[in-house]
Amino acid sequence: MATDTSDGKAVAQPVLRVSGLSKTYRRKGAGWQRSEVIVAAQDVAIEIFAGQTLALVGRSGSGKSTVARCVTRLEKPNSGQIWLEGTDIAQLDSRELRSLRPKLQMVFQDAATSMNPRFTAAEVIEEPLLIQKQADKSARRARAKKLMQEVGLSPQWADRSAMEFSGGQKQRLAIARALVLEPKLLVLDEALSGLDLSTEAQIANLLLDLQASHSLTYLLISHDLALVARLAETIAVMAKGKIVEQGPAAQVIANASHSETSALVASARAAQANLAALGVAL
Amino acid sequence: MKLPEPSSDALALVHKLSVTYEPDSGPPVRALDEASLEIQPGELVGILGESGSGKSTLGAALIRLLPSDARYDSGSVRFRGSDLLALSEPELRQIRGAEVALIPQDPALALNPVIKVGDQIAEVLHAHVRMTRRDGRLSVEALLAEVGFDQPRQIYHAYPHQLSGGQRQRVVIAQAMACRPALVIADEPTSKLDASLQAEILSLMRKIGQRHQTAFVLISHDPTVLAGFVDRIAVMYAGRVVEEGRTEDILRRPLHPYTQALVRLIGRYFPVAGTRTRFAAIEGEPPESTHRGVGCPFAPRCAEKMQVCTERDLQETRPQPSHRVSCFKYGN
Numbered sequence: 001m002a003t004d005t006s007d008g009k010a011v012a013q014p015v016l017r018v019s020g021l022s023k024t025y026r027r028k029g030a031g032w033q034r035s036e037v038i039v040a041a042q043d044v045a046i047e048i049f050a051g052q053t054l055a056l057v058g059r060s061g062s063g064k065s066t067v068a069r070c071v072t073r074l075e076k077p078n079s080g081q082i083w084l085e086g087t088d089i090a091q092l093d094s095r096e097l098r099s100l101r102p103k104l105q106m107v108f109q110d111a112a113t114s115m116n117p118r119f120t121a122a123e124v125i126e127e128p129l130l131i132q133k134q135a136d137k138s139a140r141r142a143r144a145k146k147l148m149q150e151v152g153l154s155p156q157w158a159d160r161s162a163m164e165f166s167g168g169q170k171q172r173l174a175i176a177r178a179l180v181l182e183p184k185l186l187v188l189d190e191a192l193s194g195l196d197l198s199t200e201a202q203i204a205n206l207l208l209d210l211q212a213s214h215s216l217t218y219l220l221i222s223h224d225l226a227l228v229a230r231l232a233e234t235i236a237v238m239a240k241g242k243i244v245e246q247g248p249a250a251q252v253i254a255n256a257s258h259s260e261t262s263a264l265v266a267s268a269r270a271a272q273a274n275l276a277a278l279g280v281a282l
Numbered sequence: 283m284k285l286p287e288p289s290s291d292a293l294a295l296v297h298k299l300s301v302t303y304e305p306d307s308g309p310p311v312r313a314l315d316e317a318s319l320e321i322q323p324g325e326l327v328g329i330l331g332e333s334g335s336g337k338s339t340l341g342a343a344l345i346r347l348l349p350s351d352a353r354y355d356s357g358s359v360r361f362r363g364s365d366l367l368a369l370s371e372p373e374l375r376q377i378r379g380a381e382v383a384l385i386p387q388d389p390a391l392a393l394n395p396v397i398k399v400g401d402q403i404a405e406v407l408h409a410h411v412r413m414t415r416r417d418g419r420l421s422v423e424a425l426l427a428e429v430g431f432d433q434p435r436q437i438y439h440a441y442p443h444q445l446s447g448g449q450r451q452r453v454v455i456a457q458a459m460a461c462r463p464a465l466v467i468a469d470e471p472t473s474k475l476d477a478s479l480q481a482e483i484l485s486l487m488r489k490i491g492q493r494h495q496t497a498f499v500l501i502s503h504d505p506t507v508l509a510g511f512v513d514r515i516a517v518m519y520a521g522r523v524v525e526e527g528r529t530e531d532i533l534r535r536p537l538h539p540y541t542q543a544l545v546r547l548i549g550r551y552f553p554v555a556g557t558r559t560r561f562a563a564i565e566g567e568p569p570e571s572t573h574r575g576v577g578c579p580f581a582p583r584c585a586e587k588m589q590v591c592t593e594r595d596l597q598e599t600r601p602q603p604s605h606r607v608s609c610f611k612y613g614n
Contacts, residue, residue: 271506
């Protein structure tokens, strides 16, 4: 998206701009204990331009998934703005959100848990179209089959139960479903975690291909710095609910300034060290 | 129970084992197809392969711990020379836990949520060793200290949900090591953990294994996990061991095109940041069922496929005494 300025040049507007985002949870105390306020995200600011990828990395409990849940509005933030193209969606109600959903889709780890186990592959992909009351039955089926092809699943499997697919195939199915409404932004919350290296490589390549062919913008949530480093232009490191470091991927890795970033870089390098000790080089 | 004298010095030996799963719904799936593997006392061995290659089945078969819908079709499984497939369940129970132990992928599923973790470790001890409750508790505290807990007494009284994923995995390791087993099978023990915790848990397992001269079988899809841990790697595809050799040979000079492709996957650990370059990948998926037929099961995905690969029966060759491979490139 571009906005015209007075001198006639187009200035790019980010697909996603988050500013001042904060989210707290209240944990109820057991018995006599007082309830406790947990700050899961505090004053988080990120922006992603069209066709770009930002990776939000951190350990478990760092707050990265809270940000993902706020951006996708599975949670309502306590404060802050979430600009999706021109609209601040931070405080919208569910009815207002529904009309914006097509722009913003998500894929999680363990994709199967977000699928109706009775559905066939095609039904899984078509479900968002039904919810959005888009397209008739035959058009929906045609879209589903085309997407199966695009994500590397044979359209002949359209009527197979989604549960019969392997882990990697279910992840492909989840990606196809996320694409059926032709979104601008995909939020991928640990979408490559828990896969074996072989499947991970296939799905990562698929995400790169789809990003190019559908001009997608990605918000990647991951604990794995080595993996996201080559997928994302920008890396933001989270710890204890805050973004502690943010910048171009190569720069963040080469000149880690925060201890949390250094720790993530170190664990990414541990694997390299194991291999180097054996004289394995690439 | 007295075990017969071992026939060889192998601690555990799986010979040409074929296993079929017969689920209630759906067709039978052949998971092992004449797979062979030998573990020497104190040895650290890795099993490498994709999901669906049969590596977990082989690991569990080593201690005859396959689910009830598994059928042992042919071949043998020996532990200290005795035929595990011929033993009764009570006889097997004496071996499991005491002589062999399993560290599963997901510690959250392995632990009982309503029993204190210390009591769950003590349970293993009391099942195999006669000791007072007090001695049991002290042994458990010593075990918890050994796996790196600063305050073992407090951890003893914790419930699984009060611990983090990494702490739970430590508890499961303590439980596995409780009776000082001769063999531990660790099936993807770190794949559910953050990258930062993985290295920690692996080095802990290696340290404990070395201290007690425990043989370890580490199962993983990731060559780098095995690189820092094992002395020898068996590569599995379609229910068979398609290549086996010393770790440095398998990782530096892999022979089988499948092993070569698996080793190329480690490129993901050497990212050129921000470049969006494609990953080295093996296209396609392993076959669902692996009945031995004519030719090589990897041929459909193999970049070096020759005509012979789908025509003749595949034999194993040994380019070196310590290295075996099943591929037509190396004579057949």
